[in-house]
Amino acid sequence: MKTESGTVDLGRFDFASGDEIENLQVAYESYGEFDGDNAVLVCHALTGSQNVAGYGSETTGQARAWWNDIVGPGKAIDTNEYYVVCANIPGSCYGTSGPASEDPEGDVYGTDFPPVTVDDWTRSQRLLLDQLGVGRLHAVVGGSVGGMNALDWAKRYPDDARYVVSVAAAARLDAQCLALDAVARRAITADPNWNGGEYYGSDERPTDGLAIARQIGHIMYLSKSSMEQKFGRRAAGRDARRDSFPSDPAAAFFPYRDVESYLDYQAEKFVDRFDANSYLYLTRAMDDYDLAEGYEDDARALAAFEGEALLLSFTGDWHFTTEQSETVAAAFRENDVPVAHHVIESDHGHDAFLVEPEKVGPPLRDFLDAGVEGRAVHDTDEPDPDTGNDFAPVHASLFSQ
Numbered sequence: 545m546k547t548e549s550g551t552v553d554l555g556r557f558d559f560a561s562g563d564e565i566e567n568l569q570v571a572y573e574s575y576g577e578f579d580g581d582n583a584v585l586v587c588h589a590l591t592g593s594q595n596v597a598g599y600g601s602e603t604t605g606q607a608r609a610w611w612n613d614i615v616g617p618g619k620a621i622d623t624n625e626y627y628v629v630c631a632n633i634p635g636s637c638y639g640t641s642g643p644a645s646e647d648p649e650g651d652v653y654g655t656d657f658p659p660v661t662v663d664d665w666t667r668s669q670r671l672l673l674d675q676l677g678v679g680r681l682h683a684v685v686g687g688s689v690g691g692m693n694a695l696d697w698a699k700r701y702p703d704d705a706r707y708v709v710s711v712a713a714a715a716r717l718d719a720q721c722l723a724l725d726a727v728a729r730r731a732i733t734a735d736p737n738w739n740g741g742e743y744y745g746s747d748e749r750p751t752d753g754l755a756i757a758r759q760i761g762h763i764m765y766l767s768k769s770s771m772e773q774k775f776g777r778r779a780a781g782r783d784a785r786r787d788s789f790p791s792d793p794a795a796a797f798f799p800y801r802d803v804e805s806y807l808d809y810q811a812e813k814f815v816d817r818f819d820a821n822s823y824l825y826l827t828r829a830m831d832d833y834d835l836a837e838g839y840e841d842d843a844r845a846l847a848a849f850e851g852e853a854l855l856l857s858f859t860g861d862w863h864f865t866t867e868q869s870e871t872v873a874a875a876f877r878e879n880d881v882p883v884a885h886h887v888i889e890s891d892h893g894h895d896a897f898l899v900e901p902e903k904v905g906p907p908l909r910d911f912l913d914a915g916v917e918g919r920a921v922h923d924t925d926e927p928d929p930d931t932g933n934d935f936a937p938v939h940a941s942l943f944s945q
């Protein structure tokens with residue numbers, strides 16, 4: 545597989561906030577060969593990176609090769625057939641300009657970096673593709689907030705993609721998720737080591753705040769039933785450490801539970817790979833996103849799109865629910881856009897889009913091949929071919945099973 549990894553200087557970039565920077569750097573990777581008509585843009589999720597598939601990249605940990613089961617030779621997004629491009633989004637910390645980058649004077653931007661929006665991500669991707677010589681895309685595909693990014697393409701550049709695929713996403717976040725993101729940001733900014741965002745020159749980083757923020761996020765990515773199955777109320781094994789955070793004296797009397805141990809472990813890994821200010825910036829962008837912004841409603845925002853759309857949602861996902869995907873499908877239908885809302889039965893929760901490639905792959909592969917007529921693509925308007933039942937959107941809330 546031909547692969548490329550690079551950073552492109554897009555020059556002066558005007559952010560939606562009205563701020564600008566002189567040189568927006570965008571880090572990207574590409575896989576496969578461009579034949580003029582086979583480009584697929586993949587938009588990564590909140591803490592993902594440009595390293596979508598297995599290939600020697602600098603990124604580490606969970607952001608490395610994050611969709612390796614989906615993207616590659618012979619896989620659902622087949623790099624023998626498609627030229628796949630994935631770019632790190634502005635505000636992130638994997639090579640694209642963000643708060644941890646240097647400004648033109650050689651100082652770290654910190655919180656002087658302009659606020660970023662999903663709109664900025666979409667425009668930076670368009671500019672990057674221009675530089676790579678890619679005009680119209682065969683498809684734009686994204687998961688989670690990357691799925692919002694994909695929907696934004698249908699709105700902002702309605703002629704530029706034949707197919708749009710939005711996986712585990714929505715037109716906007718609901719109040720419950722906005723609330724959790726707000727608390728997560730407070731965990732970071734209340735950490736004394738955050739220091740108003742000025743911590744880059746210091747040995748002390750706001751790792752406690754970032755760890756708590758990620759733990760709140762991680763709970764959003766699981767479902768009530770997957771947590772029950774995975775951990776129940778079990779105490780962690782004897783070797784489990786409970787030293788990530790200070791404990792209250794009574795803690796010695798009570799068990800350190802498996803679920804706590806898991807979240808502590810995940811948070812420890814996360815703080816090694818992600819920047820606290822980037823977490824603030826990117827969650828702000830996700831919270832702010834509203835597909836209908838500038839229009840009367842979602843349908844009008846999508847009115848100019850003339851391609852086909854696939855929405856993939858997961859029954860156990862309460863971060864971005866199947867109901868929310870159904871409203872986006874309805875907006876496409878209102879415009880007579882061929883659309884399929886393919887609901888995947890899954891207990892896993894939001895991160896099903898990352899960990900259940902066997903369910904995501906077939907509809908995605910067949911949609912990229914034949915649009916809504918693709919063999920494994922089902923729509924909520926049709927009965928389930930296996931059960932004969934309708935795909936009833938299910939809202940799996942945090943507080944109900």
Ligand SMILES: CC(=O)SCCNC(=O)CCNC(=O)[C@H](O)C(C)(C)COP(=O)(O)OP(=O)(O)OC[C@H]1O[C@@H](n2cnc3c(N)ncnc32)[C@H](O)[C@@H]1OP(=O)(O)O
Binds near residue numbers: 803895
């Ligand atoms: C585009 C993007 O989204 S890129 C970013 C990737 N995604 C994320 O970061 C989202 C958050 N989700 C995760 O991090 C998940 O771990 C995923 C999606 C990466 C993988 O999910 P799964 O395959 O279900 O793995 P799981 O969540 O069980 O984590 C397994 C790890 O936890 C450890 N673990 C499991 N149970 C426990 C426990 N009770 N105590 C301590 N550690 C535990 C395992 O040993 C394993 O460690 P390893 O990663 O070092 O091998």
Ligand SMILES: N[C@@H](CCO)C(=O)O
Binds near residue numbers: 590689765895
């Ligand atoms: N778990 C993924 C998806 C979040 O929406 C991430 O951390 O990027």
